[in-house]
Amino acid sequence: MPYFFSPKVLFGSGMLKRFGSEIEGRGTKATIITDKVMAASATPIVEVVKAAEYEVNIWDGANREPSVDLAVEASQVLKEHNPQLILAFGGGSVIDAAKAAWVLYERPEMTGSDLVAVNPRSKLNLRKKAKFVAVPTTSGTGSDATWAIVVTDTANHRKIGFANAEILPDITLLVPEFTAGMPKILTASTGMDVLGHAIDGLTARQQTDFSDGMCLQAMKLTFEWLPKACADGSDLIARGKMQNAATIAGIGFGNSNTSLSHALGHALGSVFNLPHGRSIGVALTYSIDFIATNPAIANAPNPLVQLGLAARFAGINASSDADAAKKIVAKIKELQKEISEPLCLKDLGITEDQMKPKLDSLVVLAAKDVNMYSSPCECKEEQLKQLFMNIWQGKT
Numbered sequence: 001m002p003y004f005f006s007p008k009v010l011f012g013s014g015m016l017k018r019f020g021s022e023i024e025g026r027g028t029k030a031t032i033i034t035d036k037v038m039a040a041s042a043t044p045i046v047e048v049v050k051a052a053e054y055e056v057n058i059w060d061g062a063n064r065e066p067s068v069d070l071a072v073e074a075s076q077v078l079k080e081h082n083p084q085l086i087l088a089f090g091g092g093s094v095i096d097a098a099k100a101a102w103v104l105y106e107r108p109e110m111t112g113s114d115l116v117a118v119n120p121r122s123k124l125n126l127r128k129k130a131k132f133v134a135v136p137t138t139s140g141t142g143s144d145a146t147w148a149i150v151v152t153d154t155a156n157h158r159k160i161g162f163a164n165a166e167i168l169p170d171i172t173l174l175v176p177e178f179t180a181g182m183p184k185i186l187t188a189s190t191g192m193d194v195l196g197h198a199i200d201g202l203t204a205r206q207q208t209d210f211s212d213g214m215c216l217q218a219m220k221l222t223f224e225w226l227p228k229a230c231a232d233g234s235d236l237i238a239r240g241k242m243q244n245a246a247t248i249a250g251i252g253f254g255n256s257n258t259s260l261s262h263a264l265g266h267a268l269g270s271v272f273n274l275p276h277g278r279s280i281g282v283a284l285t286y287s288i289d290f291i292a293t294n295p296a297i298a299n300a301p302n303p304l305v306q307l308g309l310a311a312r313f314a315g316i317n318a319s320s321d322a323d324a325a326k327k328i329v330a331k332i333k334e335l336q337k338e339i340s341e342p343l344c345l346k347d348l349g350i351t352e353d354q355m356k357p358k359l360d361s362l363v364v365l366a367a368k369d370v371n372m373y374s375s376p377c378e379c380k381e382e383q384l385k386q387l388f389m390n391i392w393q394g395k396t
């Protein structure tokens with residue numbers, strides 16, 4: 001992509017106070033969109049927004065599965081309160097629900113169906129009513145820094161993703177203290193999502209020199225700081241570094257794309273009902289092995305060259321790019337063991353008898369996943385079957 005987008009990023013513990021001066025004088029009403037769990041931790045951000053002379057309205061109806069109906073409901077709240085500032089306070093699902101509600105608030109003539117038909121060429125004319133601030137409380141999705149939204153199509157049990165550059169938040173506010181309450185299992189699985197974003201973004205067909213820089217740094221930060229954030233959740237330096245890694249990866253893949261690990265992970269997530277980060281983490285080493293050992297698509301970046309670059313940046317000594325790819329896979333497996341994340345589906349207790357009947361569905365879902373179009377290598381049906389069996393039994 002011959003362009004580069006990023007929100008204004010405020011990061012670090014001291015930034016919560018500084019945030020007040022960012023929003024002062026920009027309006028008189030603010031709506032905070034959050035969920036019931038995070039609403040209990042919203043007091044510090046509410047106080048800062050109130051001190052900047054906003055009347056604050058809180059809607060805590062978001063949940064883990066942001067659906068179109070939920071976005072419509074949140075947009076009704078926005079239309080009633082009429083804010084000039086919308087803050088999304090929560091994990092990726094909350095931020096996605098809030099982004100979708102923002103679009104419907106700005107464009108009241110649009111229906112839920114119009115919303116999911118938004119594409120990169122749609123002219124939305126956002127920001128006539130409100131600016132959008134993302135305040136992430138997990139370190140994984142990068143939704144605070146991307147121009148995409150993923151919502152659940154409840155009727156058809158599937159996720160729908162759509163993107164438009166106007167949906168990029170104006171500000172993302174990274175306060176490490178807001179992520180300190182994440183349990184270890186969530187820290188670990190969301191951290192694996194960050195690594196998936198970094199490596200997918202680095203090897204996707206749409207990578208550029210600009211996105212590479214972000215993806216490389218996000219990968220390096222995750223290798224160094226994810227084990228520390230998992231070992232001690234109260235370590236605010238580690239929390240801050242992982243928060244940075246997640247947003248940097250979001251900017252990286254937001255200006256490139258997610259690719260094979262996400263195509264495989266989305267299929268695994270919907271068939272076995274796995275959380276997003278865990279399904280990406282379990283697919284990641286196998287997708288790297290696949291793109292390192294199969295011919296690259298013509299005119300796509302050579303994934304082996306990209307993986308060699310990643311290894312050098314991560315300080316891995318390798319004799320060749322092929323050796324680098326193997327060593328990155330080994331390093332990720334070490335990380336997964338250290339943070340107690342599964343290396344394969346068998347580790348999750350999925351038996352061969354449970355796996356084999358699902359193979360055809362997994363192949364169909366992965367083949368039609370939008371991320372497959374970003375894969376640097378073609379992935380045929382038989383190869384997908386083999387890939388999923390490798391993911392099941394832990395074979396790279």
Ligand SMILES: [Fe+2]
Nearest residue numbers: 141193197280
């Ligand atoms: Fe992801």
